[in-house]
Amino acid sequence: MPETTDLFIIGGGINGCGIARDAVGRGLSVRLAEMGDLAQATSSKSTKLFHGGLRYLEYLEIRLVREALKEREVLLRAMPHISWPMRFVLPLDPHMTFESTTPVGRAVAMVMPWTKGHRPNFLIRAGLFLYDNLGGRKILPGTKSVDLKTGVEGRPLQDRLQAAYEYSDCWVDDARLVALNARDAAERGADVLVGAEVADARRDGALWKVTLTDGRIFHARALVNAGGPWVGHVIHDVIHLPSTESVRLVRGSHIVVPKLYDHDKAYFFQGADGRIIFAIPYERDFTLIGTTDQDHQGSPLDAECTPAEQQYLCDFASKYFKQPVTRDQIVWTYSGVRPLYDDGAKSATAATREYVLSLDTNGAPCLNVFGGKITTYRKLAEHALQKLAPHFPQAGDDWTAGVPLPGGNFPVDGVSRLIASLRQDYPFLTEDWAHRLIRAYGLDARQILGDARSAADLGRDFGGTLSEVELRWLMRHEFARHAADVVWRRSKLGLRMQPDQIAALDAWMTEKRAAA
Structure with a gap:
């Protein structure tokens, strides 16, 4: 990737990764920086639903509910x-x-x-x-x-x-949703940086100059602040904008x-x-x-x-x-x-779930992303690129509707057939194991298992059916760096693994990162 890109995105939650995927698919060059792990905060801790928000009807948020209801089946496919x-x-x-x-x-x-x-x-x-x-x-x-x-x-x-x-x-598995959007963005050409905190971002002529805490410096023609619950901190302490807009946590x-x-x-x-x-x-x-x-x-x-x-x-x-x-x-x-x-609502329950995209054009453009629901992340990304369109006339049109995420190019009712076929070709898999692999990776489960003929062919067994070949896949393709990234976000195997197993997993991952 060149040092200067079209977009620099701060934040590796669902909004940041969704915008990165959409933008790179339109032909823009994109770099995304996440200070910790993908989906480490809000985006892995939802109620894990694609839903319209039935109770939002009582607040007459009709537009929000309609958009979310339409998106359910688009995303499902x-x-x-x-x-x-x-x-x-x-x-x-x-x-x-x-x-x-x-x-x-x-x-x-x-x-x-x-x-x-x-x-x-x-x-x-x-x-x-x-x-x-x-x-x-x-x-x-x-x-x-x-x-x-x-x-x-x-x-x-x-x-x-x-x-x-x-x-x-x-x-929906919310954390996997984020990881797959990030993976797809990277495979289309985006530079996805995890464990990369932005210390400072300033306008430098027609560009943004972005400095990471490790000293690396990048430039971009536009900045997207998708910091989620840190969006206010980024506005005031990182990019130094005189904005009065804020979020309600x-x-x-x-x-x-x-x-x-x-x-x-x-x-x-x-x-x-x-x-x-x-x-x-x-x-x-x-x-x-x-x-x-x-x-x-x-x-x-x-x-x-x-x-x-x-x-x-x-x-x-x-x-x-x-x-x-x-x-x-x-x-x-x-x-x-x-x-x-922050719309001034009296209670947390009554606060609006509508997202707000605020574009600052006092120099190189900066788009601040407030709010949003996991169900409407794809539409939010489209609207973000529409906001930025005057600055990137070369960008392509909307394209993400109906385009599968990695591993998802099969019919909505095809999961049971995939599980049965996987067990037939890999008879050492239990029903629960095969179910977990298909639900996590879809068609990519076969790429992970490769030509294995027994569980021993999958390398070290870390517990909970997590094998070495799957772990290497997660580190290579899904940006996992620590045990928590794997057992609480890329999967929920922490519910089935013992603390000593998780500690051994973390030690193994630390060793492999150091050797890389």
Whole structure:
């Protein structure tokens, strides 16, 4: 790569990597710098859904919901290995309430005061009708009613819950989404730098001069600040712009417990405080419960699911499940900080989920990216390149819709066939092992396994079905440098590996990096 590129992108989360992939595919030269690991903060700590945001309808964020609903199936087709359709069961509970700050909640309180802040069932069905029809579904089935007294969906729930609605959204492995966008960008010609923190960036004539903490200096014709929760820090302390725009840091925490039920559907629970949480099948043997919405102070890297948040999520879920969820069941927690555009909302829950792209043209252009949802990352990238288009008339047109991510060039319903075929050709794989490889790598699973005829041919066994050949692939193609990059982001094998195994893995990776 030349020292001077068209774009220099700060931040290796989903927005930064999505913009890098889109830009390099239009013929622009791109360099991206991430201070730690790809998706190390917000982008690996979401609720892991491609969804329209059903509850955003109460805030009348119609444009955002419509765009996200349209994107679900576009994304699903491009990455059927790491994303798949999921049905969500929304039990009808007479104690469900609006958050008092929502426009719809205020309207219902004014027109139908006898509801006392509770969500009427007809209003929920009206919202689901909009949800079904705003995005032009072609793959995902629509809403239907569920009898919890007789259906399998009602078995784990308390007997007081008699009926529910069931609707569609999609699951996605968020951290793998980022890694695959970065990999695709790199294979198309982008220079992706991990462990590369930007210390300073200044306008230098018609260019940006970017200095890393290790002393390396690069130049670019335009700068993109996709720092996520650090976007404000980058504006004020790195690129020194006199901007008054800022983000509101909102912490979303999750807990993981052993599997609470046997079917493959998720639950959408509504609370007496107006909040909602999900309970979602996770990594085949667990249930993921989240999320909270708390304003966050301090470094985003210090975010953790506090004891109070853990108890809140346990108590919330226990109001719906027959068997109480308790803190001693928790096997893992994680917490991410969402960088929402600060629109002055009274509560963290009410803060807008709309993304804002702010272009500073007082010299070489600088685009600051505020907010954004994982579901709309591709559209955000398109809009970012549209903002920058006057400065790069040579750039190509929009191109990413329908273009598969690495390993994802197969039909949406093709996963089970790929798993069966992989096991036939590699008979030493267990069902769970083959399932994990296809869900992580899709068609690339065969490239990883190569001509292996036994597990021994895959090199060292690090535990949890992680082999040396897979680890080398992750280091060579997906920018992994440390054990945490592998076991908590590129995979979730940390749930199945022992601490001594993870320590040995980290030592091996450190040795290989030093020898490289």
